[in-house]
Amino acid sequence: MSSNFDYAHKHRDEIVWMSQNTNTIPISPEIEKAIMESVKSREYNLYPFAPGIFGLKEAIFKDLGLSEDEFDCLITPGGIEALYILNRALLSKEDNVIASDPSFMPIHHQVRLSGAEIKELPVYHEPWKLTEEQVKEAVDSQTKMFLLIDPLNPLGTHYSRDEVKAFSEVCEDHDLFLIDDITYRDFSESHTLTNEFFSEKTIITYSFSKNCGFAGMRIGALIAPKDIMKELLPYNTNVLSVNIIAQRAALAALHTKNQWVDNVVSISRKNQEHIKNCVEAIEGAFLPVFPSHTNMFVIDISETEINPDTVEERMLYDHHVFVRGGNYLSKRFGNRFVRTSFSIPEKQCLKFCEVFPKVIHEQRK
Ligand SMILES: Cc1ncc(COP(=O)(O)O)c(C=O)c1O
Numbered sequence: 295m296s297s298n299f300d301y302a303h304k305h306r307d308e309i310v311w312m313s314q315n316t317n318t319i320p321i322s323p324e325i326e327k328a329i330m331e332s333v334k335s336r337e338y339n340l341y342p343f344a345p346g347i348f349g350l351k352e353a354i355f356k357d358l359g360l361s362e363d364e365f366d367c368l369i370t371p372g373g374i375e376a377l378y379i380l381n382r383a384l385l386s387k388e389d390n391v392i393a394s395d396p397s398f399m400p401i402h403h404q405v406r407l408s409g410a411e412i413k414e415l416p417v418y419h420e421p422w423k424l425t426e427e428q429v430k431e432a433v434d435s436q437t438k439m440f441l442l443i444d445p446l447n448p449l450g451t452h453y454s455r456d457e458v459k460a461f462s463e464v465c466e467d468h469d470l471f472l473i474d475d476i477t478y479r480d481f482s483e484s485h486t487l488t489n490e491f492f493s494e495k496t497i498i499t500y501s502f503s504k505n506c507g508f509a510g511m512r513i514g515a516l517i518a519p520k521d522i523m524k525e526l527l528p529y530n531t532n533v534l535s536v537n538i539i540a541q542r543a544a545l546a547a548l549h550t551k552n553q554w555v556d557n558v559v560s561i562s563r564k565n566q567e568h569i570k571n572c573v574e575a576i577e578g579a580f581l582p583v584f585p586s587h588t589n590m591f592v593i594d595i596s597e598t599e600i601n602p603d604t605v606e607e608r609m610l611y612d613h614h615v616f617v618r619g620g621n622y623l624s625k626r627f628g629n630r631f632v633r634t635s636f637s638i639p640e641k642q643c644l645k646f647c648e649v650f651p652k653v654i655h656e657q658r659k
Contacts, residue, residue: 298606303615310642313606313616315447315478315590317507317637318559320552321547323454325506328546334538342535345369350541353548354500364493366523368516368537368540370522371418373477373501376516377401378618382495383529384471385410389438392470394424396592396624398447402474410438418627421452422583426460426645434466439471440464442524443496445478448623449635450586456488471522478553478588480505481562495528502540504589504637505558558637565636565643569593572647577655581588584641590635592620598656600631608657613649 302309305639311318332338345351347367356360370376381401385391385408395404405412415428423446429640442461445452453461463471465488474488481504489496498517503509513536530568546556566586573579578597595602602619607616620628634641 296537298610298616306615308614309610310615310638310645312634312636312638312646313431313618315502315504315588315635315637316509317558317589318642319558319637319639321558322508322550323551324553325543325546327561328542329539332542334484340538342538342541344533344535346535347538347545350545350548351515353545354484354517355450357548357551358487358498358500358517360487360489360517364519365455365489365517366520368518368523368530369541370514370516370530370532371512371536371540372401372503373475373499373514375512375532376499376514376655377473377475378404378437379473379516379526379529380473380499380518381405381408381410381530382510383526384408386440387434390436391441392429392432393438393441394443394446395621396448396627397441398443398475399623401441401443406481411436413437414626417446417449417451418582418624418630419633421451422446423457424461426457428462429461429464433468433470437468438468438495439473441473443475443477444485444590445482445586447478447546447588448590448592448620448631450583450588450591451589452482452485455484458486459491460490464490464606465493465495471493472496477501478504481586481588495522497522502544502547505554506544507558507637508540508547510541511543511546512537513540553602562637565638565640568636568640568643568647569636572650576651578658579654581655587656589637590633592623592631592633594631595654596630598654598658599656601633602629604657605632605653608653609649613645615649617646652654 381404387409466629500515606619620631
């Protein structure tokens with residue numbers, strides 16, 4: 295599969311990138327200005343101020359409506375690093391962590407690396423997300439953590455306020471760390487942070503990759519109650535701080551968010567309508583979740599009996615449209631679907647809609 299990435303990156307500008315839930319919709323000129331000013335002033339000669347550039351943490355707290363009195367914020371090179379820090383700091387051999395399958399598997403890998411077991415609860419069926427009952431049943435005396443990805447990669451489901459409340463109560467009852475991975479929050483019509491119900495052990499992982507289109511900047515944050523942050527900090531590998539240019543871009547993005555976020559969300563919504571119409575016309579393909587509450591969903595192609603990896607390859611090599619076979623997201627269910635994101639310019643999405651039926655038709659023969 296890595297050769298697909300090799301090919302895609304070698305042809306980067308010709309590719310329609312729908313494989314990693316990135317966002318290629320242009321956002322604000324203010325961001326480019328901030329990046330250029332940072333470069334011109336050569337502030338990259340110095341290590342950045344360790345706690346992050348002035349104003350960035352404050353802007354993140356404001357974005358989430360959280361108080362600095364209660365929480366601490368650590369700027370990280372992406373949400374993935376925030377997850378790595380917390381998993382390494384909090385987990386050990388006897389522990390287990392509850393999560394979904396499908397899921398964003400690199401997090402599960404981090405859990406295993408920490409010696410803990412990951413309990414992957416199957417969600418590839420109605421309602422296409424975890425339920426309170428499922429989680430309650432899975433908790434045992436060694437459960438240390440619950441991973442809530444909301445909205446959920448790859449299915450596109452999100453959790454209602456009542457569901458978030460119910461999960462929070464389970465975590466409180468069993469004294470679990472509640473990891474609130476909010477990477478895709480801005481794409482959701484309504485989103486509830488878990489700290490509203492259980493702030494004592496909620497840890498939030500925050501990303502600039504998808505909403506702002508900063509995947510290549512590698513910037514995110516870890517937000518935790520002050521006492522928990524003390525436990526996490528020894529595992530922070532970024533004691534010399536995080537890329538200064540990325541921090542400038544992040545601050546400019548948060549300052550201008552009201553100018554661009556609605557546009558990103560509305561283009562993504564329109565695109566998923568296009569894909570829905572395209573998929574509905576293909577026999578044996580369906581969308582388990584529509585509308586998606588984020589910038590991606592899965593297209594189930596199991597009835598066509600076509601291998602999703604073949605779809606990924608043919609879409610990429612024959613048409614320069616990069617989608618992802620499901621195996622990356624689930625060992626159990628990955629052979630049933632491809633995942634596609636749609637925070638891309640509309641014209642590119644229309645290209646997907648033109649070539650996807652062709653690929654399915656050719657492979658069906
Ligand atoms: C659920 C989830 N969490 C975390 C990440 C990591 O995001 P970042 O680019 O901020 O490291 C991703 C990336 O795809 C993701 O899907």
